[in-house]
Amino acid sequence: MTSPAQMAGYASDGLGYKTFPPDAVVIPADADDLARVIAVLKGVPICLRGAGTSLSGGPVAAQGGVVIHTSRLRAIRKICPEGLWCEVECGVNLNRLDQALAPYGLCYPPDPSSGPVCTIGGNVASNAGGAHCFRYGVTGNYVLGVEVVLLDGSVHRFGGPAGGRGRWQEDWKRLMIGSEGTLGAFTRFWLRLTPRAEKAWTFRATYADLASTERAIHGLVRHPAFPVAIELMDPRAVALVESSSMAMGLPKDHFMIVTEIDGPAALVDRRVESVAEVLRSAGSKDVQFGDSPEARKNLFQARKAMGGLLGQISPDYLVQDAVIPKRALAELLQLIYDEADQAGFPAVTVMHAGDGNLHPNFLFDSSKPEELEKVEGISKRLMERVVAVGGTLSGEHGIGNDKSEYMGMVFGPDSLRLQLAIPQIFNPRHVFNPLKVFPERRFAA
Amino acid sequence: MKQTAALPQFDPLSACVHCGFCLEVCPTYQLTGDENNSPRGRLRIWREEAAGRLEAEPMTDFYTSECVGCLACETACPAGVPYGEIFEKTRHEHVATGRFKPKLELKVAAMAVGYPALFNLALTPVRALRSLGFLPHPLVFPGRPAVLESTAAYARRFMALRKPDGPRVALLTGCLMEAMFREINFATVRVLIENNVRVVIPDDQGCCGAFQEHTGLDGVEALRAKNRQAFDGHDVECVVSNSAGCGFALAKTLDGKPPVRDVLGFLGGLGIKPRPRVAGNARVYVDLPCHLVHGQKADGIPKAVLDATGYEWELAPCAKDCCGSGGIYNIQKPENAREILARKSAFLDDAAGEPVILATSNHVCMMQWNSARSLVRRPFQVHHVIQLLDPGEKALLNS
Ligand SMILES: Cc1cc2nc3c(=O)[nH]c(=O)nc-3n(C[C@H](O)[C@H](O)[C@H](O)COP(=O)(O)OP(=O)(O)OC[C@H]3O[C@@H](n4cnc5c(N)ncnc54)[C@H](O)[C@@H]3O)c2cc1C
Ligand code: SF4
Ligand code: SF4
Numbered sequence: 001m002t003s004p005a006q007m008a009g010y011a012s013d014g015l016g017y018k019t020f021p022p023d024a025v026v027i028p029a030d031a032d033d034l035a036r037v038i039a040v041l042k043g044v045p046i047c048l049r050g051a052g053t054s055l056s057g058g059p060v061a062a063q064g065g066v067v068i069h070t071s072r073l074r075a076i077r078k079i080c081p082e083g084l085w086c087e088v089e090c091g092v093n094l095n096r097l098d099q100a101l102a103p104y105g106l107c108y109p110p111d112p113s114s115g116p117v118c119t120i121g122g123n124v125a126s127n128a129g130g131a132h133c134f135r136y137g138v139t140g141n142y143v144l145g146v147e148v149v150l151l152d153g154s155v156h157r158f159g160g161p162a163g164g165r166g167r168w169q170e171d172w173k174r175l176m177i178g179s180e181g182t183l184g185a186f187t188r189f190w191l192r193l194t195p196r197a198e199k200a201w202t203f204r205a206t207y208a209d210l211a212s213t214e215r216a217i218h219g220l221v222r223h224p225a226f227p228v229a230i231e232l233m234d235p236r237a238v239a240l241v242e243s244s245s246m247a248m249g250l251p252k253d254h255f256m257i258v259t260e261i262d263g264p265a266a267l268v269d270r271r272v273e274s275v276a277e278v279l280r281s282a283g284s285k286d287v288q289f290g291d292s293p294e295a296r297k298n299l300f301q302a303r304k305a306m307g308g309l310l311g312q313i314s315p316d317y318l319v320q321d322a323v324i325p326k327r328a329l330a331e332l333l334q335l336i337y338d339e340a341d342q343a344g345f346p347a348v349t350v351m352h353a354g355d356g357n358l359h360p361n362f363l364f365d366s367s368k369p370e371e372l373e374k375v376e377g378i379s380k381r382l383m384e385r386v387v388a389v390g391g392t393l394s395g396e397h398g399i400g401n402d403k404s405e406y407m408g409m410v411f412g413p414d415s416l417r418l419q420l421a422i423p424q425i426f427n428p429r430h431v432f433n434p435l436k437v438f439p440e441r442r443f444a445a
Numbered sequence: 446m447k448q449t450a451a452l453p454q455f456d457p458l459s460a461c462v463h464c465g466f467c468l469e470v471c472p473t474y475q476l477t478g479d480e481n482n483s484p485r486g487r488l489r490i491w492r493e494e495a496a497g498r499l500e501a502e503p504m505t506d507f508y509t510s511e512c513v514g515c516l517a518c519e520t521a522c523p524a525g526v527p528y529g530e531i532f533e534k535t536r537h538e539h540v541a542t543g544r545f546k547p548k549l550e551l552k553v554a555a556m557a558v559g560y561p562a563l564f565n566l567a568l569t570p571v572r573a574l575r576s577l578g579f580l581p582h583p584l585v586f587p588g589r590p591a592v593l594e595s596t597a598a599y600a601r602r603f604m605a606l607r608k609p610d611g612p613r614v615a616l617l618t619g620c621l622m623e624a625m626f627r628e629i630n631f632a633t634v635r636v637l638i639e640n641n642v643r644v645v646i647p648d649d650q651g652c653c654g655a656f657q658e659h660t661g662l663d664g665v666e667a668l669r670a671k672n673r674q675a676f677d678g679h680d681v682e683c684v685v686s687n688s689a690g691c692g693f694a695l696a697k698t699l700d701g702k703p704p705v706r707d708v709l710g711f712l713g714g715l716g717i718k719p720r721p722r723v724a725g726n727a728r729v730y731v732d733l734p735c736h737l738v739h740g741q742k743a744d745g746i747p748k749a750v751l752d753a754t755g756y757e758w759e760l761a762p763c764a765k766d767c768c769g770s771g772g773i774y775n776i777q778k779p780e781n782a783r784e785i786l787a788r789k790s791a792f793l794d795d796a797a798g799e800p801v802i803l804a805t806s807n808h809v810c811m812m813q814w815n816s817a818r819s820l821v822r823r824p825f826q827v828h829h830v831i832q833l834l835d836p837g838e839k840a841l842l843n844s
Binding site: 003004069071072 | 493505
């Protein structure tokens with residue numbers, strides 16, 4: 001595909017306001033086809049694309065060239081209930097995998113909120129996380145093996161399930177996880193599975209001030225029930241839900257925490273009261289909880305609705321993905337609020353509070369160039385402060401080309417030299433995904 | 446700790462945030478894997494063209510023509526993008542400016558439905574053939590319609606005989622439904638009257654306009670104006686429709702005056718009289734029309750209503766996914782429609798039960814399912830759910 005209209009559809013990822021139209025798009029029919037395409041493409045940059053939900057400018061042709069879209073590699077090839085693993089193609093959608101595992105009583109735990117659409121390929125390439133990763137860990141914890149097509153079209157398998165078939169190869173899967181399409185094209189994965197939790201309870205509590213909210217978070221992270229998720233919404237986020245059609249009677253000026261415990265029914269049923277008590281004793285006068293699927297859905301709904309609601313009220317939003325030490329939360333929230341007020345646009349903040357992954361969303365209008373410039377200025381100052389208090393750039397969205405300029409803030413020259421040495425081996429001319437992660441990764445024909 | 450900058454007001458028309466949640470539910474994306482053939486892709490292309498950043502080109506016309514109009518993307522969209530509205534406007538514009546040419550037979554049919562009496566008359570031979578058991582086309586499903594008596598006359602007759610005194614509703618009889626598949630209207634009248642509902646059939650009602658909407662042709666407004674007049678002043682609780690697509694189009698037209706309800710949803714609220722349990726091995730698979738769940742945004746068909754059929758039933762796999770009918774999509778894009786149907790109907794081959802019945806609540810979906818006979822290896826029946834609730838004429842008169 002090469003027509004301008006066709007390129008328009010592939011010009012951006014989840015950051016719709018930043019466009020990089022490719023020169024051509026290929027949709028391979030299967031993995032062999034994909035390897036052939038890579039083998040014959042010479043002298044052009046190649047960018048792999050899953051569902052294009054990245055929020056960091058990952059799956060876009062930043063330097064032109066060809067986008068390879070994996071949308072047709074969507075076979076779940078094997079589910080092995082005895083070995084607790086499955087084999088999937090890179091374009092398999094996360095929620096569809098979950099549906100396929102459910103009848104076996106199995107689960108693949110990483111759960112980015114983009115589950116209804118994102119692909120396992122994109123998840124592995126950006127080492128995706130999600131609400132439940134506080135307890136279960138992120139994508140990388142569940143990858144047993146990766147099949148990769150390298151620059152010359154050769155196919156390699158790194159790692160695999162225990163006792164896997166075929167010749168053993170280097171266990172370099174850790175290099176591949178989180179490589180954001182800069183080392184090669186993934187075609188297949190072997191993923192570790194867990195038994196599905198028998199039962200879960202979901203809790204929701206509101207707090208009048210940040211101090212009591214923080215008390216609740218500290219209480220939860222140390223609680224022996226070991227919550228699977230601890231999600232925080234700031235008053236702006238709560239107000240946003242309350243002024244939408246999803247209003248559920250929450251106080252608009254309060255913080256809100258959503259948390260969940262799961263495990264064997266007999267065990268979690270006994271822990272419900274003590275978790276509720278942690279939430280109450282931290283200062284909440286409104287703690288709700290439930291274990292039926294509808295109740296749980298309602299309790300989680302406000303948190304899940306955020307991304308969409310932002311879209312309803314603002315032409316664009318810039319979301320950051322900082323990871324911060326929990327003690328710095330008050331300081332950083334204040335900085336976010338001050339910056340947003342000064343610039344004149346609102347910020348709506350949510351956080352995977354368990355692991356300190358903070359997502360402030362700045363609402364702006366990209367059709368006004370001065371607004372984009374302003375919001376990027378804020379973003380930069382915020383990230384500087386995040387690093388200064390001991391935090392880092394990205395918890396789950398990846399670096400892409402949106403945050404590549406910030407790499408020097410966290411990594412010293414030595415570390416950068418080592419990190420850049422790896423693409424030097426796999427992808428010396430930066431054919432795969434140039435300008436991503438490191439701004440100096442420029443494709444040269 | 447407070448911010449001063451105020452939250453902006455909600456604006457449903459403010460554009461899509463590019464989250465992609467609509468991709469996995471879109472039948473044409475599923476079919477092709479091409480982002481341009483998805484809601485997010487189409488919206489992007491249209492917006493680029495509207496902003497003057499993209500010239501009008503054949504690929505834009507092609508991707509616009511590929512959309513089935515199932516509206517699954519509206520249900521999936523967390524940002525409330527009114528895709529259907531935007532799509533309808535774009536399609537109409539493409540037809541008006543010659544960028545897209547609907548097939549000739551569709552143009553003729555669109556013109557004909559504007560004249561219900563003539564349309565009814567012209568299709569008399571088809572009704573006659575069906576009533577004799579001949580099926581002139583793979584899309585035409587079996588049934589025994591009355592050839593001459595209209596639904597309006599039939600309803601008057603049964604109202605006089607049974608004199609129900611419950612809630613009063615108007616029935617939308619539809620154009621194709623009345624001209625070709627009248628037996629479903631008759632069954633609807635019987636079920637309503639059996640449940641003590643007073644049925645009014647406004648004589649001057651016309652086509653709901655869905656046909657024009659689907660083809661992008663002119664004339665929707667005239668049809669809407671006619672129906673606004675026809676359904677005005679009958680002192681009814683609501684208008685009921687037995688076709689999800691027509692009901693959806695009429696709901697947009699009447700805008701709550703009076704409200705339009707799907708007949709099965711309406712019956713669900715009444716506490717419906719059940720049919721006796723069906724003995725044996727028969728099993729009903731219920732498919733949900735897109736314009737019921739994504740258009741009218743109903744949860745589905747009420748469980749109480751499906752239980753009342755007396756059959757063992759379950760939802761068909763992927764019941765909320767499109768069957769490929771798309772009103773007229775199966776005529777405009779037969780290859781796509783067939784592939785969508787092939788994937789959706791594959792389960793029937795190994796489905797439990799004998800006989801196997803596929804039941805839905807929209808005649809155009811029934812037509813599409815009927816055409817799956819050449820894809821599915823085993824025999825199966827296609828019915829409207831209302832037909833499974835039908836007491837039959839004799840029983841109704843004797844009860
Ligand atoms: C509403 C919304 C909510 C989100 N919530 C979360 C969240 O909770 N947690 C989270 O971690 N992320 C979240 N994200 C970000 C995004 O969904 C994730 O980064 C996801 O992993 C991307 O998957 P994808 O299939 O869309 O990949 P893409 O966006 O298409 O690609 C992402 C990166 O992976 C590379 N890539 C894709 N496929 C391959 C392949 N086969 N081989 C090599 N490289 C490949 C691309 O080049 C790109 O660099 C969210 C995004 C949205 C829009
Ligand atoms: S209406 Fe249906 S076919 Fe059209 S874009 Fe939406 S989901 Fe796809
Ligand atoms: S789901 Fe809605 S907001 Fe998201 S890409 Fe689709 S149309 Fe846009």
